[in-house]
Amino acid sequence: xxxxxxxxxxxxxxxxxxxxxxxxxxxxxxxxxxxxxxxxxxxxxxxxxxxxxxxxxxxxxxxxxxxxxxxxxxxxxxxxxxxxxxxxxxxxxxxxxxxxxxxxxxxxxxxxxxxxxxxxxxxxxxxxxxxxxxxxxxxxxxxxxxxxxxxxxxxxxxxxxxxxxxxxxxxxxxxxxxxxxxxxxxxxxxxxxxxxxxxxxxxxxxxxxxxxxxxxxxxxxxxxxxxxxxxxxxxxxxxxxxxxxxxxxxxxxxxxxxxxxxxxxxxxxxxxxxxxxxxxxxxxxxxxxxxxxxxxxxxxxxxxxxxxxxxxxxxxxxxxxxxxxxxxxx
Amino acid sequence: xxxxxxxxxxxxxxxxxxxxxxxxxxxxxxxxxxxxxxxxxxxxxxxxxxxxxxxxxxxxxxxxxxxxxxxxxxxxxxxxxxxxxxxxxxxxxxxxxxxxxxxx
Numbered sequence: 046x047x048x049x050x051x052x053x054x055x056x057x058x059x060x061x062x063x064x065x066x067x068x069x070x071x072x073x074x075x076x077x078x079x080x081x082x083x084x085x086x087x088x089x090x091x092x093x094x095x096x097x098x099x100x101x102x103x104x105x106x107x108x109x110x111x112x113x114x115x116x117x118x119x120x121x122x123x124x125x126x127x128x129x130x131x132x133x134x135x136x137x138x139x140x141x142x143x144x145x146x147x148x149x150x151x152x153x154x155x156x157x158x159x160x161x162x163x164x165x166x167x168x169x170x171x172x173x174x175x176x177x178x179x180x181x182x183x184x185x186x187x188x189x190x191x192x193x194x195x196x197x198x199x200x201x202x203x204x205x206x207x208x209x210x211x212x213x214x215x216x217x218x219x220x221x222x223x224x225x226x227x228x229x230x231x232x233x234x235x236x237x238x239x240x241x242x243x244x245x246x247x248x249x250x251x252x253x254x255x256x257x258x259x260x261x262x263x264x265x266x267x268x269x270x271x272x273x274x275x276x277x278x279x280x281x282x283x284x285x286x287x288x289x290x291x292x293x294x295x296x297x298x299x300x301x302x303x304x305x306x307x308x309x310x311x312x313x314x315x316x317x318x319x320x321x322x323x324x325x326x327x328x329x330x331x332x333x334x335x336x337x338x339x340x341x342x343x344x345x346x347x348x349x350x351x352x353x354x355x356x357x358x359x360x361x362x363x364x365x366x367x368x369x370x371x372x373x374x375x
Numbered sequence: 376x377x378x379x380x381x382x383x384x385x386x387x388x389x390x391x392x393x394x395x396x397x398x399x400x401x402x403x404x405x406x407x408x409x410x411x412x413x414x415x416x417x418x419x420x421x422x423x424x425x426x427x428x429x430x431x432x433x434x435x436x437x438x439x440x441x442x443x444x445x446x447x448x449x450x451x452x453x454x455x456x457x458x459x460x461x462x463x464x465x466x467x468x469x470x471x472x473x474x475x476x477x478x479x
Contacts, residue, residue: 094413
């Protein structure tokens, strides 16, 4: 075997091993295709292409933070201040007051929120990142989970999964099956475990809501401080007093917009995402509940798949591949 | 009919090539030669079409002894229908400001 053929074998072996769980059926076709190509350099090029295909499939399953919250934020600022400018509002007053108002309001709100946040819990930045990311588990993750659960029925198959909470749930479910714990107890125990997982995730929602409330109140504080400051200049001409009062009102506007226009929607978005993610853990619970009631693993996974929302449901080809994998494992 | 896949230029090319001999089983390298698509582009397309039920596959034993079996592919009934739709769309040309099918 010459160097090109040797490299082709190495590349396609790496490509085949790197395929996502639900694409493992394509591993052997890739390997055999390389072996069937007689020209060594052509085989090497084909193997390199297989590697590109594997990474392309891996990247496809990666989740990118949705741009919609960022677009929404930009649109919010454009509509509010754009509308204000169109009706003849004095943008210069806002621009001049914005730096110190933002400093008072945002920094004060951050400080207040940090007092409320428990040690070891998520910080504001982490909570914002989680909210922007949205739902953690997408279609490909459910597909991978179904394959992992089928393979987990084979004691020698290692369960390698990136979500530690899911891995612990699977381990607990497997242990309870081995101990032949009654189905209703398995259901209750796993339900309580899932509730605990989601409660932990919801701490980030609480952090955002606290931050939003702080922004609102400190917007009011900034306004009152500005008003107090203005009172000291009552002998000045009206346009001066008006300008100062307008600048102090900017603080109230900033606090309201930040709290109600930005942070509260982010908190609601994160809350909805966590509720969606509950489907992932419920999938695991359904499988173990079905198995404890006597169903084989293929039927249990099939029942769990039927319980998925439409946008997360596995397509027919994925179900067929699952069925063929479970027959192979049987 | 299943959901239509994203109709990239490469997907259209693949469907048109497979439509030339819709009942013939072809292996990946042969499809690559016919379309000019490399393995890195071809495999994801084959995977998507198979997911959506437009592509069937099977293992074919080699003609020569001692050679490995190969995975071969051809369009399903839905795949042939889709490929024909794509071929018709590709054949539309403007004629005096109106669209008409080019006669085969």
